[in-house]
Amino acid sequence: xxxxxxxxIVFLDPRNIKTGYATTDQxxxxxxxxxxxxxxxxxxxxxxxxxxxxxxxxxxxGEKRIKASILAGVKKI
Numbered sequence: 001x002x003x004x005x006x007x008x009i010v011f012l013d014p015r016n017i018k019t020g021y022a023t024t025d026q027x028x029x030x031x032x033x034x035x036x037x038x039x040x041x042x043x044x045x046x047x048x049x050x051x052x053x054x055x056x057x058x059x060x061x062g063e064k065r066i067k068a069s070i071l072a073g074v075k076k077i
Contacts, residue, residue: 009047011076012057014069017050021063035064036071044069044077 023029048062059066069077 012050014066014074014077017048017057017059017066019059019063019066021059021067023067032064032068032071035068039065039068039074040072044074048077 023032044065046062046065048065049060050057051060052058066077
């Protein structure tokens with residue numbers, strides 16, 4: 001059983017969140033670009049989930065949204 005120490009909402013610079021997501025093919029890059037345009041126009045509708053590891057924020061859920069936010073030029077998510 002996992003015990004969560006603290007749950008809270010924070011706004012972070014997406015460039016400061018470590019992800020393991022890498023675009024590999026042209027279709028994936030295109031979908032990421034479309035997502036970034038949507039985020040630029042509508043904002044980030046679904047939040048991302050991160051955890052801290054040694055003072056570093058690591059993506060748990062929403063890696064594509066993080067990368068698309070960076071492409072969109074979003075400063076805080």
